[in-house]
Amino acid sequence: MTSSARQTPLHAAHLAAGARMVDFAGWDMPVNYGSQIEEHHTVRRDAGMFDVSHMLSIDLTGADATRFLRGLLANDVAKLKETGKALYSCMLNEAGGVIDDLIVYRFGDTDYRIVVNAGTADKDLIWMQARLTGDNLDATLTPRRDLAMIAIQGPNALAKAALAIPELGSASAAPAHFVGIRAGELMIARTGYTGEDGLEIALPAARAADTWDALLGAGVKPCGLGARDTLRLEAGMNLYGQDMDDTVSPLDAGLAWTVDLRDDARDFVGRAALQANPASRRLLGLILEDKGILRAHIKVFAAGGEGETTSGSFSPTLERSIAFARVPLETQPGEEVEVEIRGKRLKARTVKLPFVRNGKALV
Structure with a gap:
C-alpha cells in the first residue's frame, strides 16, 4: 500500500479478516481473504459481500436535474417512471468516448442519485459541474463521501441480508430488480456487478463496520476484488479503463444498448460524434x-x-x-x-x- 492510498470505513475489518490488500484506483482494497476461487463460488452458490465504498455516490437535486441528465448521459433518464428505478448509462465526451459508465437512480424529477466508479470519481465531478455551470442550470451536485457501500450478492443474498439489516425487514421487502429504495439512513438497491441477484447498500460510514459484522453473523462471506473481477467477466459486464475508456465509443464496446437516440429533440454530449461514426x-x-x-x-x-x-x-x-x-x-x-x-x-x-x-x- 502506498502512503497516499485512501482507506474505506471497512479497512480495519479487512485487515482483521486477514485480507490481502492492494492499491486499486488509489484505494487500499482487499483482493482476497484467502482463496479467490472459493470467494467466487460463494457468490455463485450462496452469498458473498464486497466493500464497494471506494465508489462515489453523488446526489443531484434541483429544478433542472432531469434536464441536466438528459443532456449529460447517452441513455435517457426520461424513461424512468417508477420511483427509485435505476438506469445504466455511459457519460461521453464530445468525441463520443466514454468518460465513465454509471448508474443513476430517479427518486423524483428534481431528485436523483448517481453512482460513479472510484478511479474516475474526481474527473467525473469536475466534468459534471462544468456542464452544470456552463449551461446555467438550477441543480446541485453533492458528493457523498460520508457514505459507505456494501454489495451483497448471490442466490441467498436477500435472505441473509434481511437477517442482518433491520431496515430491510425481510427478503420479500427488497426492491424490484434495478430499483433502489430509501429506508431510514440507507439506500438499498437491487443491483450488482456479478450476474447474481443481490443488493448494493449505501449507508452512513459510521454504521459500516457494525453492518459488515452483522452480515458476517448471518453467514455472508467477505469477498475481494479478485472474485469481483472474475464474476463480472463471466457475467459479461464491462470494466471501465479496461473494456472502454475516453478513447472508445460505446458502440464499439458492446454498449450500444445503453445509447438512446429515439428522441430526435434530445441532444446529449457525444451524440453528434456517435451518429457520425457508427460502430x-x-x-x-x-x-x-x-x-x-x-x-x-x-x-x-x-x-x-x-x-x-x-x-x-x-x-x-x-x-x-x-x-x-x-x-x-x-x-x-x-x-x-x-x-x-x-x-x-x-x-x-x-x-x-x-x-x-x-x-x-x-x-
Whole structure:
C-alpha cells in the first residue's frame, strides 16, 4: 500500500479478516481473504459481500436535474417512471468516448442519485459541474463521501441480508430488480456487478463496520476484488479503463444498448460524434480451446481481420479461460479464431455474452 492510498470505513475489518490488500484506483482494497476461487463460488452458490465504498455516490437535486441528465448521459433518464428505478448509462465526451459508465437512480424529477466508479470519481465531478455551470442550470451536485457501500450478492443474498439489516425487514421487502429504495439512513438497491441477484447498500460510514459484522453473523462471506473481477467477466459486464475508456465509443464496446437516440429533440454530449461514426468493431466473448490463460491485450485473428482482448481470466464456473474481445464487426458468435499467447497461435471460439448468469453457464 502506498502512503497516499485512501482507506474505506471497512479497512480495519479487512485487515482483521486477514485480507490481502492492494492499491486499486488509489484505494487500499482487499483482493482476497484467502482463496479467490472459493470467494467466487460463494457468490455463485450462496452469498458473498464486497466493500464497494471506494465508489462515489453523488446526489443531484434541483429544478433542472432531469434536464441536466438528459443532456449529460447517452441513455435517457426520461424513461424512468417508477420511483427509485435505476438506469445504466455511459457519460461521453464530445468525441463520443466514454468518460465513465454509471448508474443513476430517479427518486423524483428534481431528485436523483448517481453512482460513479472510484478511479474516475474526481474527473467525473469536475466534468459534471462544468456542464452544470456552463449551461446555467438550477441543480446541485453533492458528493457523498460520508457514505459507505456494501454489495451483497448471490442466490441467498436477500435472505441473509434481511437477517442482518433491520431496515430491510425481510427478503420479500427488497426492491424490484434495478430499483433502489430509501429506508431510514440507507439506500438499498437491487443491483450488482456479478450476474447474481443481490443488493448494493449505501449507508452512513459510521454504521459500516457494525453492518459488515452483522452480515458476517448471518453467514455472508467477505469477498475481494479478485472474485469481483472474475464474476463480472463471466457475467459479461464491462470494466471501465479496461473494456472502454475516453478513447472508445460505446458502440464499439458492446454498449450500444445503453445509447438512446429515439428522441430526435434530445441532444446529449457525444451524440453528434456517435451518429457520425457508427460502430466499427464489436465486443464478443472468447473461450480458449487450447491450454493457456487469456489476459487483456492479446491479439485475436478472425476471418474478418485482427482484434484484441480487453479483459481475460480463468473462469471458475466454466473451468475454462475466457475473455472479452473487440473484433471486426463481421465476426459472429460461434466462429473459430486464433489468439497469440507468448508467440504461439492458439485456438479459441467466439460466443455471445454473458458466459454465466444466475449461476448457470450460458455457453
